[in-house]
Amino acid sequence: MDTDNRPSFGRRGALIGAAGLASAGLATAGLAAAGSAPTARADDKRRSPRTHPGRVRSGLQRLADHGYRELAGEKVGILTNPTGVFDDLQHEVDVLQADPRVMVTAVFGPEHGFRGTAQANDSEGSFVDDKTGLTVYDTFELSGRPLADVLQRSGVDTVLFDIADVGARFYTYIWTLFDTMAAAVLAGKRVVVLDRPNPLGGRRASGPVMRPGYETFVGRAPISLVHGMTVGELATLFNAEFLPERVGGPVDLTVIEMDGWWRDCGYGEDGLPWVLPSPNMPTLETAIVYPGSCLLSGTNLSQGRGTTRPFQIVGAPFVDHRLAAELAARRLDGLAVREAYFAPTFSTYSGENCVGIDVAVTDWRAVDAVAYGVALLSALRHLYPQDFRWRNEGTEDDPQFWIDNLTGSPLVREGVDAGHPVERIVASWTTELHRFAAVRRRYLRY
Incomplete structure (x- = not known):
């Protein structure tokens, strides 16, 4: 899962x-x-x-x-x-x-x-x-x-x-x-x-x-x-x-x-x-943030599998302290973010030193996990344009971006690539959600 x-x-x-x-x-x-x-x-x-x-x-x-x-x-x-x-x-x-x-x-x-x-x-x-x-x-x-x-x-x-x-x-x-x-x-x-x-x-x-x-x-x-x-x-x-x-x-x-x-x-x-329910869903807190942080499965980031806090600890070798600073500055509702350093024991970047964030739930009812996920993707795309990549399940000539399967359409990927504000990306699916x-x-x- x-x-x-x-x-x-x-x-x-x-x-x-x-x-x-x-x-x-x-x-x-x-x-x-x-x-x-x-x-x-x-x-x-x-x-x-x-x-x-x-x-x-x-x-x-x-x-x-x-x-x-x-x-x-x-x-x-x-x-x-x-x-x-x-x-x-x-x-x-x-x-x-x-x-x-x-x-x-x-x-x-x-x-x-x-x-x-x-x-x-x-x-x-x-x-x-x-x-x-x-x-x-x-x-x-x-x-x-x-x-x-x-x-x-x-x-x-x-x-x-x-x-x-x-x-x-x-x-x-x-x-x-x-x-x-x-x-x-x-x-x-x-x-x-x-x-x-x-x-x-x-x-x-x-x-x-x-x-x-x-x-x-x-x-x-x-x-x-x-x-x-x-x-x-x-x-x-x-x-x-x-x-x-x-x-x-x-x-x-x-x-x-x-x-x-x-x-x-x-x-x-x-x-x-x-x-x-699955090996990398150890706590209820994991489930609260999962709809957002799992979007990183559509990128070249570690989602924290191979750590004790999967989907709460995320990052990559090319990330630095700026990611935590940017997300903390957004004051995400119901979440607290700290800078994190980790080396996954398996899965993406296994055995490599990674930098990223560890997110904690402070008020579960206030959390909008999807908006958090979009903010995370937006920050990564903005801060690390040379290293951040979308996971491509197709070819260079016929790309099939896994993020589109996760989100169900190109809306998130295209909005992030265009540098649109998080609020604009979140608003882009309002009619369909209605x-x-x-x-x-x-x-x-x-």
């Missing part, structure tokens, strides 16, 4: 981070109306009266509370990773496989793998799990008919999806969900999604909306960079808005909703333990 600088596969290329520990509750047929105000950040004006932290009950916990009735009589395959845990941190595959009320016959592994041992742009492959004896089918980089064939071969009736997201479009677990839903249509299977919290909250959508022609595994459909939705809400949006066009119809979908989650809940206020906000609010459940 946390994209690296290895060669990707054309526009389909490398993947990026996934996470956000979560929660859910039994599905209801109706969709709650919600008011995503059409502003540059598409703020959701609706507010829950809840003002204090409390424990959310995840979709997994709600499913168990009701005796797994949604899975009765069906062969179940579980698509999950280390985040698929109960409140007491027991993994759902271990628990459900041992419960006579559920017939678990297969497991499906996403990027980073079912047990979470693989790094970015990699998986654990297919294998028989030593602990449960279940066959784990590798789904990484599979979509369409090849993925449908895997679902058929597994013999399952229903795919149970339970993976925590981190709220950024280019975190690939939501597209694993999208691809699985599409493949389930082709294979005649049912999908049950166990909802979990979005660690960024759900008040607003922000950032550029992906445009046609930029479909990759870091964005299959036109949603905003920070979508402000839960995986259950995204599943209903995908099913109604995009699957009929892609595969001829919706999938047989059930969403088990959370209980106790509210749209302004985030940054650990759900009372649930944090489980790393349109997405109108679609988004039809599918909000909380």
Whole structure:
């Protein structure tokens, strides 16, 4: 999920981070109306009266509370990773496989793998799990008919999806969900999604909306960079808005909703333990800045993989003290920046001394991570014009800039190259964000 600088596969290329520990509750047929105000950040004006932290009950916990009735009589395959845990941190595959009320016959592994041992742009492959004896089918980089064939071969009736997201479009677990839903249509299977919290909250959508022609595994459909939705809400949006066009119809979908989650809940206020959704998403603080600092995956900068603070520590050998000074002078809302010196132990610039910044979250609700990312790119382009480079997945004659896949259009790259102010670049996607906000609010459940 946390994209690296290895060669990707054309526009389909490398993947990026996934996470956000979560929660859910039994599905209801109706969709709650919600008011995503059409502003540059598409703020959701609706507010829950809840003002204090409390424990959310995840979709997994709600499913168990009701005796797994949604899975009765069906062969179940579980698509999950280390985040698929109960409140007491027991993994759902271990628990459900041992419960006579559920017939678990297969497991499906996403990027980073079912047990979470693989790094970015990699998986654990297919294998028989030593602990449960279940066959784990590798789904990484599979979509369409090849993925449908895997679902058929597994013999399952229903795919149970339970993976925590981190709220950024280019975190690939939501597209694993999208691809699985599409493949389930082709294979005649049912999908049950166990909802979990979005660690960024759900008040607003922000950032550029992906445009046609930029479909990759870091964005299959036109949603905003920070979508402000839960995986259950995204599943209903995908099913109604995009699957009929892609595969001829919706999938047989059930969403088990959370209980106790509210749209302004985030940054650990759900009372649930944090489980790393991918190897380079160690903390909730990482998830807050990730939608901005991960944009450096589209450049020749280190995103901090190989340090103890990935996506918070970023830099390069050609950077100096001026980067920290410029970003500190901008007084970025909700963030504090310090000068940092580091040598990554793996990934970009492994073993080389780098200079850059270490960003800390001081007020998570005030953070606009996309604006931070644009400010970071703008500062780098301005301060180091001879060294800063966009990552090109194509050729010199036919460039395919990875930053365009991450942001979903050329807007950010072209604005940064032209030296436009950060505020002008952020404003450039306002119209597209308004349109997405109108679609988004039809599918909000909380």
